[in-house]
Amino acid sequence: xNEFDDKSVEQLEENEYTTLNxxxxxxxxxxxxxNILTMDGEIIVDAVQTVGYIHRAFxxxxxxxxxNQITTLTDRLNYCSSPINNMGWHMTVEKLIxxxxxxxxxxxxxxxxxxxxxxxxxxxxxVVGVDAGALTGFTYMFQWREKVYDIFEQICGARLTTNIGRxxxxxxxxxxxxxxxxxxxxxDFPIAxxxxxxxxxxxxxFVDRIAKTGPITANRAMEYGFxxxxxxxxxxxxxxxxxxxxxxxxxxxxxxxxxTNGDTYDRFMVxxxxxxxSLRIIKQALDNMxxxxxxxxxxxxxLPPKEDVYTKMEALIYHFKVVMGETDVPKGEVYHSxxxxxxxxxxxxxxxxxxxxxxxxxxxxxxxxxxxxxxxIKGGMLSDAILTMSSMNVIAGELxx
Amino acid sequence: MAQEITNEYIVEKLKTHFxxxxxxxxxxxxxxxxxxxxxxxxxxxxxxxxxxxxxxAFLTDVCGAHFPELVGQELGVIYHLHSxxxxxxxxxxxxxxxxxxxxxxxTDLFAAANWQExxxxxxxxxxxxxxxxxxxxxxxxxxxxxxxxxxxxxxxxTRTDKEDKYFGR
Numbered sequence: 374x375n376e377f378d379d380k381s382v383e384q385l386e387e388n389e390y391t392t393l394n395x396x397x398x399x400x401x402x403x404x405x406x407x408n409i410l411t412m413d414g415e416i417i418v419d420a421v422q423t424v425g426y427i428h429r430a431f432x433x434x435x436x437x438x439x440x441n442q443i444t445t446l447t448d449r450l451n452y453c454s455s456p457i458n459n460m461g462w463h464m465t466v467e468k469l470i471x472x473x474x475x476x477x478x479x480x481x482x483x484x485x486x487x488x489x490x491x492x493x494x495x496x497x498x499x500v501v502g503v504d505a506g507a508l509t510g511f512t513y514m515f516q517w518r519e520k521v522y523d524i525f526e527q528i529c530g531a532r533l534t535t536n537i538g539r540x541x542x543x544x545x546x547x548x549x550x551x552x553x554x555x556x557x558x559x560x561d562f563p564i565a566x567x568x569x570x571x572x573x574x575x576x577x578x579f580v581d582r583i584a585k586t587g588p589i590t591a592n593r594a595m596e597y598g599f600x601x602x603x604x605x606x607x608x609x610x611x612x613x614x615x616x617x618x619x620x621x622x623x624x625x626x627x628x629x630x631x632x633t634n635g636d637t638y639d640r641f642m643v644x645x646x647x648x649x650x651s652l653r654i655i656k657q658a659l660d661n662m663x664x665x666x667x668x669x670x671x672x673x674x675x676l677p678p679k680e681d682v683y684t685k686m687e688a689l690i691y692h693f694k695v696v697m698g699e700t701d702v703p704k705g706e707v708y709h710s711x712x713x714x715x716x717x718x719x720x721x722x723x724x725x726x727x728x729x730x731x732x733x734x735x736x737x738x739x740x741x742x743x744x745x746x747x748x749x750i751k752g753g754m755l756s757d758a759i760l761t762m763s764s765m766n767v768i769a770g771e772l773x774x
Numbered sequence: 775m776a777q778e779i780t781n782e783y784i785v786e787k788l789k790t791h792f793x794x795x796x797x798x799x800x801x802x803x804x805x806x807x808x809x810x811x812x813x814x815x816x817x818x819x820x821x822x823x824x825x826x827x828x829x830x831a832f833l834t835d836v837c838g839a840h841f842p843e844l845v846g847q848e849l850g851v852i853y854h855l856h857s858x859x860x861x862x863x864x865x866x867x868x869x870x871x872x873x874x875x876x877x878x879x880x881t882d883l884f885a886a887a888n889w890q891e892x893x894x895x896x897x898x899x900x901x902x903x904x905x906x907x908x909x910x911x912x913x914x915x916x917x918x919x920x921x922x923x924x925x926x927x928x929x930x931x932t933r934t935d936k937e938d939k940y941f942g943r
C-alpha cells in the first residue's frame with residue numbers, strides 16, 4: 374500500500390499546483406501590482422490581485438484643498454494622459470459654477486486632450502509589442518511621446534504631470550512655437566505610425582501571439598464596468614465623446630473603432646485606429662480654430678493677468694482670493710465624465726458651498742476594469758497573462774488613487 | 775424606439791412600482807437623482823437594470839459619503855447607473871445611520887460593484903450585506919478606523935498656522 378491510495382485524484386492534483394507571485398515589482402507588470410497566481414505548470418488556475426500599493430488618499434486630500442489645487446491631484450491619476458484628467462476636473466467645476474467657456478478654449482482643449490490620448494495609446498501599444506518580443510517598435514515610438522510632451526511644454530511649461538489649463542479656460546494662448554510643433558507632429562507622426570503599423574498589425578508572429586488571448590465578451594465587459602478601448606474592443610461602441618459630448622466634440626467628425634472578440638489583438642487594433650481618429654480631430658480643430666479669448670470671464674476662479682495684479686486694485690483682490698481659495702462656490706452635486714485614455718474618467722463632486730469639496734469621488738476606469746483580470750487570464754498561459762495586462766493598460770496611479 | 779425615455783418617464787414608471795420607497799426626486803444639473811430607502815436600493819437598481827425600456831444596464835460608479843450633521847443618516851451610498859440604449863444617467867442615493875450602516879450588495883447584479891463596494895467599505899465602513907469578500911482594498915487590513923469619515927482630520931492637529939480664525943472664516 375502506498376501513501377496515495379486514500380486520496381482522490383483532485384487532492385493529488387491540488388498538491389502539484391505552484392503558487393507564484395507576479396509582482397509587486399516585477400518588470401513585466403509595468404507598475405506596482407501584485408498577482409498571486411496558482412499555476413498548474415504554465416497554465417493559470419487561479420489569480421488573486423492585490424491593489425493599493427500606491428494609494429495616496431486623493432479623495433481625502435481633495436476634501437481639504439481649494440478647487441484650483443485639486444488639479445494637481447488629477448495629474449497623478451492616469452499619468453500617461455494627465456491633461457485629460459486635468460480638463461475633466463476643470464469642466465466639472467465649470468459645470469458646477471455654470472460657466473460657458475469660449476469656443477476657442479474648447480478647441481484648444483480638444484487638441485491637448487487628443488494629443489494626450491495619442492501619447493497614452495502610443496505607450497500602451499508599444500509596450501504590447503515589447504511584451505510580445507518586439508522591442509524595436511517601442512524604442513521607435515517612444516520618441517513620439519516625447520514630442521507630444523514638447524508640445525505640452527510649450528503650452529503649459531510641464532511635461533508629464535502637466536497641471537494644464539485653469540478653471541475657466543487655459544492659462545495662456547498657444548504660442549507660435551506650439552503651433553509649429555503641433556503642425557510638425559501632424560506631418561511626421563502619421564509616417565511613424567504607418568511604419569509601426571506595418572511592423573506589427575499584420576505581422577504573422579505578432580498576430581498569432583496575441584489573437585485570442587485574454588478575451589472577454591461584450592456582456593461580461595459591460596457587467597464589469599469596462600469603458601474606453603477595452604470595452605470597444607469587445608464590440609460595444611460606447612464613447613463619452615459621442616454619447617455626452619463635452620468641449621465641443623460634437624463639432625468634429627470622427628469614427629469610433631470597435632473590435633469583435635475583446636481579445637488582446639482587438640484591444641491593440643482599437644488603440645491603433647483611435648490614434649488615427651485623434652489625428653483627424655486635431656487637424657479639424659486646428660483648421661477651424663475660432664478667434665477670440667482662451668478664457669471665460671470668471672474672475673472668481675481665473676487668475677487675472679500679472680501686470681494687472683501689480684497695477685490694479687481689483688485684480689490684486691481677485692488674485693489674492695483665487696490663490697487663497699476664498700471663493701464662493703454654489704452648493705450642489707455634479708457628475709461629469711470625459712473619455713480618458715482608458716475609458717470614462719468621472720468626477721462626482723458634492724459641494725456644500727465651502728472652499729473645498731464636501732466629497733469628491735474619482736471614477737477611475739482602471740480600478741473598475743482591473744477586477745476582470747483573473748477571469749480573463751484563467752486557463753491561459755502565464756506569458757499570455759502578461760500581454761493581457763499590458764493591453765488592458767492598467768495604470769497604477771489611476772488604479773489606486 | 776417609439777417611446778423616448780426621459781427623466782419624467784422613468785420617474786412616472788418608477789412611482790407605479792415603488793410608490794413608497796423613493797424619498798425624494800431631483801434633477802441637479804439634469805441628472806435624475808433619486809433618494810431611496812436603503813433596504814430597497816437593491817430592488818430598485820435591479821428593476822432599473824431589467825426594465826425592457828429603461829435598460830440601465832451599466833453601473834458607472836459606486837461611492838460613499840459622510841454627512842455628520844444628518845443625524846440618523848450620516849452615511850450615504852451613491853450609485854450612478856447609465857442606460858447606453860437611451861443615453862440616460864440615473865443617480866441613486868441611499869442614506870444609512872452610522873450606528874448600523876448596512877445595505878444589500880449589488881454584486882449579484884453588476885460584477886463591477888465588487889471592488890467599488892469594497893472601497894466604500896474601506897473608506898466609510900459601510901457593510902454591504904451578501905458581498906462575497908468584503909475586506910479592505912486600498913488600506914492595510916490592520917487599520918482599525920474608516921479614514922474618509924469626517925472626524926478624521928487630514929493634517930496634524932497641532933498645527934496652528936492654518937486655523938480658520940486667521941483667515942476671517
